[in-house]
Amino acid sequence: MTVQALLLTVPLLWMLAGLLPTHAAYYGREHTASMDNLLPSRFRPSSLTFYGIMFDAGSTGTRIHVYTFIQKDQAGLPVLDNEMYHAVKPGLSAYADIPEEGGNTVRQLLKVAKKTVPRSEWKKTPVVLKATAGLRLLPEHKARALLNEVHSVFDESPFFVPNNSVSLMNGTNEGILAWVTVNFLTGHLYAKTRKTVGILDLGGGSTQITFLPKFKKTVYFAPSDHIARFDMFNSTYELYTHSYLGNGLIAARLATLGALGADGLDWKVFTSSCLPKKFREDWTFGGLTYKVSGIPDGYAGYKLCYYEVMRVIKGIIHQPYEVKGSSIFYAFSYYYDRAVESGLIDGSRGGTIEVRDFKKRAKEVCNKMTKYRPISPFLCMDMTYITCLLKEGFGFKDNTVLQLTKKISNAETSWALGAMFDYFHHLNIH
Numbered sequence: 001m002t003v004q005a006l007l008l009t010v011p012l013l014w015m016l017a018g019l020l021p022t023h024a025a026y027y028g029r030e031h032t033a034s035m036d037n038l039l040p041s042r043f044r045p046s047s048l049t050f051y052g053i054m055f056d057a058g059s060t061g062t063r064i065h066v067y068t069f070i071q072k073d074q075a076g077l078p079v080l081d082n083e084m085y086h087a088v089k090p091g092l093s094a095y096a097d098i099p100e101e102g103g104n105t106v107r108q109l110l111k112v113a114k115k116t117v118p119r120s121e122w123k124k125t126p127v128v129l130k131a132t133a134g135l136r137l138l139p140e141h142k143a144r145a146l147l148n149e150v151h152s153v154f155d156e157s158p159f160f161v162p163n164n165s166v167s168l169m170n171g172t173n174e175g176i177l178a179w180v181t182v183n184f185l186t187g188h189l190y191a192k193t194r195k196t197v198g199i200l201d202l203g204g205g206s207t208q209i210t211f212l213p214k215f216k217k218t219v220y221f222a223p224s225d226h227i228a229r230f231d232m233f234n235s236t237y238e239l240y241t242h243s244y245l246g247n248g249l250i251a252a253r254l255a256t257l258g259a260l261g262a263d264g265l266d267w268k269v270f271t272s273s274c275l276p277k278k279f280r281e282d283w284t285f286g287g288l289t290y291k292v293s294g295i296p297d298g299y300a301g302y303k304l305c306y307y308e309v310m311r312v313i314k315g316i317i318h319q320p321y322e323v324k325g326s327s328i329f330y331a332f333s334y335y336y337d338r339a340v341e342s343g344l345i346d347g348s349r350g351g352t353i354e355v356r357d358f359k360k361r362a363k364e365v366c367n368k369m370t371k372y373r374p375i376s377p378f379l380c381m382d383m384t385y386i387t388c389l390l391k392e393g394f395g396f397k398d399n400t401v402l403q404l405t406k407k408i409s410n411a412e413t414s415w416a417l418g419a420m421f422d423y424f425h426h427l428n429i430h
Contacts, residue, residue: 048072049081051117052423053127053159054416055106057150059134059204059286060250063087064109065416066116083411084116091204092150093134096142096287103149110157122158128423129154130169130415133205133248137286143168162423169419171243172228175201175208177418179239180232182330184417185408189232198327200394200402201415202334202386204250204285209320209394210241211327218321226318240320247316247393249334250285252385253378255312259290271295273304274381276369281377302366305384313388319395331402332413338382339404341375350405356398359387 049070056063066084088105095102106129117125129150135143151166179199183189188196198211213219218240219227226242246255254260257270265288269280275294283292294300336350342361345351362383365372372379390396405413 051121051125052420053113053125054420055129056414056416057092057129057131057135059091059093059132059248061087061089061091062105062109064112065412066113067420085412086112091134092131092146093138093286095146096138099145099149102146103153106150106153123160125159126162126423127154127157127159127165128162129166130419132169132174133203133245134286135168136245137205137251171206171208171245172241174415175210175241175243176228176230176239177415177422178208179210180418180421181415182408182413185411198329200329200331200335203248205248206243206245207247207389208243210239212237213240213322215322221321223318242318244317249382249385252312253381254285256308256381257292265290269293272308272381273298273300274308274384276300276373276377279377300369302363302384305366305380306388309385309388310392313393317393323395324397328401328403330413331404332406335386336404336406338386341379342383345404352401352403354398355390355396355400355402358383358390362387
């Protein structure tokens with residue numbers, strides 16, 4: 001067994017066996033989890049190893065996660081052994097007017113799955129795709145055409161296609177399933193304390209915040225749609241969670257530029273103080289092309305950029321009661337990517353920083369745009385947006401600790417693993 005399997009065997013066994021302590025905030029209603037029901041009968045394999053395929057169809061790319069599980073014996077329960085991950089760009093939403101081409105990107109990723117899953121296991125291996133903000137931002141008929149095309153690609157594949165195998169995932173589930181993934185991989189879901197970690201996920205089209213509240217005030221003062229409950233094995237969890245559609249990093253660029261939902265894209269030029277003065281180019285997102293530019297005869301820099309970005313944040317993001325405390329949050333996706341690009345953390349190891357570090361580096365990047373332009377002409381805008389989102393949006397203090405990571409125990413920090421758990425044993429999110 002691999003080192004990763006050894007690290008994950010005990011927690012996953014406890015999770016699946018229903019041995020989790022009842023540590024949901026305020027109450028923990030007990031549930032009985034029949035071992036016979038944890039996996040449908042067709043997924044109780046005779047072989048030692050079985051697989052699950054989860055597609056993450058995001059706004060900027062489509063990713064495949066092929067999970068390997070081990071069945072130690074017929075009466076036992078499966079454990080996570082390994083994850084194979086691969087991604088392609090752009091995301092499905094870029095093919096809004098040519099869904100067949102979007103389907104081809106999924107078809108190419110399925111070739112990777114065929115190389116990972118033994119041929120003898122193909123018919124037993126479920127394949128699932130969940131689309132996120134990129135498709136949520138599209139007109140419904142275009143999103144549906146893309147999902148239908150993906151379903152056709154799945155049907156022609158040799159893998160098992162379950163009911164509702166291709167779907168548009170709502171933001172609440174996205175946040176909760178990412179929280180499940182991170183707290184499982186960090187060991188908090190099987191610890192004997194109530195200590196868990198919050199998650200901050202910054203995608204291209206949306207951003208999510210999810211954590212287990214410590215104080216009743218957090219729940220009391222939160223909007224009703226920011227509190228979600230779900231049953232996981234033998235506990236009910238009550239989480240603070242919300243997804244802000246249109247506040248992902250790329251959508252925020254469009255909003256900052258005043259281009260979100262604009263017409264006349266063939267001739268309009270969208271300008272910003274967040275871009276280098278001499279910068280001008282065509283920029284494509286979601287199948288649309290925008291002409292973007294710095295302000296050649298104007299000013300650029302952190303203060304002006306912060307003012308522009310504030311308009312995208314102000315009055316939109318709810319500030320949870322307790323985030324001004326000492327909670328630790330795991331931040332990933334574009335939080336991680338931009339921290340690497342700006343030199344805040346090492347790309348191979350990740351790192352622990354404070355919110356103030358994003359602010360300090362944003363100022364440096366914006367006031368030295370020429371130096372950072374080869375990395376990305378949007379780096380000033382992106383770093384300023386992240387700073388503004390954390391401070392003015394969610395209300396984090398300067399000394400709030402952020403653990404920036406891409407992988408934990410060699411598994412991707414995304415909602416995909418949580419979604420695989422959800423598939424094998426419904427979490428009843430409501």
